[in-house]
Amino acid sequence: xxxRWSILPALAGALLTVSSCYPxxxxxxQQLDVVVTAHDETVDFTSLSTYVLLxxxxxxDIEDNNNDDLxxxxxxxxxxxxxxxxxxxxxxxxxxxxxxxxxxxxxLVGAWAVTNTNAYIGYPWWDWWGWYPGWGCCGPGYGWGxxxxxxxxxxxxxxxxITMVDPNRAAVDEIPVxxxxxxxGVLGSGGTxxxxxxxxxxxxxxxxYLRTN
Amino acid sequence: MKTRALLAIPLALLxxxxxxxxxxxxxxxxxxxxxxxxxxxxxxxxxWRNFGVDLVAIVNPNTTVGVxxxxxxxxxxxxxxxxxxxxxxxxxxxxxINSLPMLVTVREYFGTPGGARPFIGVGVGPHLxxxxxDVGLWTVSENTWHFGVAxxxxxVMPVGPTVSWFADVKxxxxxxxxxxxxxxxxxxxxxxxxxxxxxxxx
Numbered sequence: 092x093x094x095r096w097s098i099l100p101a102l103a104g105a106l107l108t109v110s111s112c113y114p115x116x117x118x119x120x121q122q123l124d125v126v127v128t129a130h131d132e133t134v135d136f137t138s139l140s141t142y143v144l145l146x147x148x149x150x151x152d153i154e155d156n157n158n159d160d161l162x163x164x165x166x167x168x169x170x171x172x173x174x175x176x177x178x179x180x181x182x183x184x185x186x187x188x189x190x191x192x193x194x195x196x197x198x199l200v201g202a203w204a205v206t207n208t209n210a211y212i213g214y215p216w217w218d219w220w221g222w223y224p225g226w227g228c229c230g231p232g233y234g235w236g237x238x239x240x241x242x243x244x245x246x247x248x249x250x251x252x253i254t255m256v257d258p259n260r261a262a263v264d265e266i267p268v269x270x271x272x273x274x275x276g277v278l279g280s281g282g283t284x285x286x287x288x289x290x291x292x293x294x295x296x297x298x299x300y301l302r303t304n
Numbered sequence: 305m306k307t308r309a310l311l312a313i314p315l316a317l318l319x320x321x322x323x324x325x326x327x328x329x330x331x332x333x334x335x336x337x338x339x340x341x342x343x344x345x346x347x348x349x350x351x352w353r354n355f356g357v358d359l360v361a362i363v364n365p366n367t368t369v370g371v372x373x374x375x376x377x378x379x380x381x382x383x384x385x386x387x388x389x390x391x392x393x394x395x396x397x398x399x400x401i402n403s404l405p406m407l408v409t410v411r412e413y414f415g416t417p418g419g420a421r422p423f424i425g426v427g428v429g430p431h432l433x434x435x436x437x438d439v440g441l442w443t444v445s446e447n448t449w450h451f452g453v454a455x456x457x458x459x460v461m462p463v464g465p466t467v468s469w470f471a472d473v474k475x476x477x478x479x480x481x482x483x484x485x486x487x488x489x490x491x492x493x494x495x496x497x498x499x500x501x502x503x504x505x506x
């Protein structure tokens with residue numbers, strides 16, 4: 092009887108050792124990349140046609156950012172080029188004279204790197220994109236009009252955000268965001284051109300409703 | 305006589321009305337599981353992480369009652385795009401279900417004492433289901449309690465005066481719970497052994 096019992100704890104221990112509540116490990120860093128998109132379901136995107144893509148990737152200094160360490164300008168041209176390709180693949184036509192013809196939609200591209208901070212949205216957009224002369228709406232007192240409840244997440248790496256706004260539907264103190272995409276992990280020290288282009292492509296691939304035709 | 309009690313598979317705790325002079329048996333088991341229904345929708349793969357413990361008492365030569373605890377782990381890695389409250393999320397998803405049924409069991413044995421004995425049984429009781437998704441740096445998890453039933457069939461084979469091996473197939477069904485409501489169900493295929501743990505002093 093003694094012998095029988097003595098083997099049981101060892102066996103139980105062995106069984107528990109080979110098991111785990113949460114088996115499976117991340118095998119490459121790209122498995123941590125996440126692309127999040129949201130859109131305003133009241134918008135008929137087929138009614139939209141022209142666009143402007145602001146020509147800068149804005150590094151947004153939200154609270155507790157780590158931009159200086161994790162962000163650089165090496166891939167800005169690639170980012171903007173890839174976004175432009177996807178926008179036009181959706182059927183949008185670039186407005187050649189936005190100063191006189193307000194486009195149907197505008198795309199704003201921002202990036203930030205934050206450690207241990209809950210953030211997604213809520214920073215003063217005017218501070219970062221107010222320089223653009225072709226708004227035709229909206230001023231410093233405007234806030235974001237997001238289509239969904241704010242997604243509050245913990246970002247520990249650099250994040251690229253594409254915001255699509257409709258300047259023609261700006262309401263009082265609110266600039267309507269009709270689509271937003273956040274790509275977590277594609278920038279920063281682990282970011283590569285493949286991860287950047289894959290992330291941007293994924294954002295548009297999972298948003299087929301953006302098509303104008 | 306003792307071997308009959310070994311027919312009881314997983315671990316269990318006896319709770320019999322006439323516990324005075326009964327024989328008690330413990331059992332441990334290991335198995336693989338195949339998810340079905342809602343559980344399969346979430347994690348499709350076969351699970352090799354399943355453990356059970358039982359404690360049972362002999363009520364009569366053909367019947368045992370007891371308690372059974374099990375731990376079943378399902379997981380899957382998928383690239384699915386999920387939509388939650390109008391927000392689409394793409395990324396590698398690490399999905400997990402930890403299912404912990406805690407059942408009161410009754411088993412009926414057939415055949416001749418001392419030889420291989422087929423049995424049927426059923427367990428009823430709560431299932432704690434811990435469901436979790438990891439995407440990037442995010443984790444979404446939910447713990448829910450379900451009422452469940454677990455019919456089973458199996459066979460027990462004595463290998464000594466107080467020890468037996470057994471094998472069984474169990475269907476675990478946990479009724480809908482949570483928001484949104486989800487059921488959990490899966491088959492487990494177990495092997496294990498049982499041994500006498502004591503008499504009426506337990």
